[in-house]
Amino acid sequence: xxxxxxxxxxxVVDDEEPLxxxxxxxxxxxxxxxxxxxxxxxxxxxxxxxxxxxxxxDLGLPGMDGVEVCRTIRTFSDCxxxxxxxxxEEVDKLIGLSVGADxxxxxxxxxxxxxxxxxxxxxxxxxxxxxxxxxxRFGPLTIDVDGRExxxxxxxxxxxxxxxxxxxxxxxxxxxxxxxxxxIETVWGEGWVGDDHLVDVHVGHLRRKLGDDxxxxxxxxxxxxxxxxxxxxx
Numbered sequence: 001x002x003x004x005x006x007x008x009x010x011x012v013v014d015d016e017e018p019l020x021x022x023x024x025x026x027x028x029x030x031x032x033x034x035x036x037x038x039x040x041x042x043x044x045x046x047x048x049x050x051x052x053x054x055x056x057x058d059l060g061l062p063g064m065d066g067v068e069v070c071r072t073i074r075t076f077s078d079c080x081x082x083x084x085x086x087x088x089e090e091v092d093k094l095i096g097l098s099v100g101a102d103x104x105x106x107x108x109x110x111x112x113x114x115x116x117x118x119x120x121x122x123x124x125x126x127x128x129x130x131x132x133x134x135x136x137r138f139g140p141l142t143i144d145v146d147g148r149e150x151x152x153x154x155x156x157x158x159x160x161x162x163x164x165x166x167x168x169x170x171x172x173x174x175x176x177x178x179x180x181x182x183x184i185e186t187v188w189g190e191g192w193v194g195d196d197h198l199v200d201v202h203v204g205h206l207r208r209k210l211g212d213d214x215x216x217x218x219x220x221x222x223x224x225x226x227x228x229x230x231x232x233x234x
Contacts, residue, residue, distance in 0.1 A: 008053020008122060012036045013043040013069065014084065015061055019107075023056060026111040027118070040064030047073050054118055059085040059096055067099050074100035078161045080121050084109070097201045102162040103194065113194075120189035136171045139233020141210065141219050143171050150210075157209050162187065166202050170220065174230040177223045203228055 010027045014020040015038035024034040035050060037043050040061045047055060055073065059066040070081055083096035083104040096104050103117060136143040140153045148164055150157045159167065169186045170178060178186070180196040188198075203220055206212070212219045221231045 007032050008079075009050050010034045010054045010056065010118070011043065011046055011050065011052040012056045013040070013061065013066070014038060014056070014058040016058070023111055023114060026115045030115060030119075040066070040069040043069050044072050047077055047079070051077070052079050053122060054080045054082070056082050056084065056114070056118075057101070059083055060087070067095055070096065070101055071099040074160065080118075080161065082114070082117065082121075097198075098205060100160045102160065103188075103198065105194075117188075117192055117194065120192040123189055136174075137233075138171070138174070138219060138230060141233050143167060152210055159206070159209060163202055163206050163209070166199070167206055167220075170228060170230045177226050177229045179227040183227065199228075 083101040086107040
């Protein structure tokens, strides 16, 4: 990321104007073009108009909150979304991720850490799977790597970019058990810092979308005390 022209636009959505300006200043010093707003509906319009690569989105916006904004953006964009929450309850983090956010941070947060997470996220390749084996099959589950499409029993399954990347990473080495930190480094990148529990949340969303019973999963297996691996689909 040496040229401004190669950097995606960042949209910062927070009604706390000093915080939004502070976050924006860190990205701007790093060469990003940044747009800020404190209004959820305007954020959706800006996301359509500007096609940002990353949205920093406050959960607790007045009027249309961050959950609804995130859900709406996900209907037309696969940009990365980092959700900000002033509430520390786990449910708030899970709600944000369940509607398509890729990561979350709890206020107050370090702008340097936010920038570091964003950098790691934006460096991620479009896929972690060997392009020679562009279609992976696990029983009724198919993963089209080049097309970034997933299906179960021939029916399409709509995943966020991060959900697809987690699934693709597991599918690339189906006999390997991935520790949470290994998945973090594979999907989010070695520069990512934060709670490894993020992996569990995304695996939970993947299982729900794939119709995988968490008590008896067939696609994504839990290896207790270690992490996760792909199942055979049977």
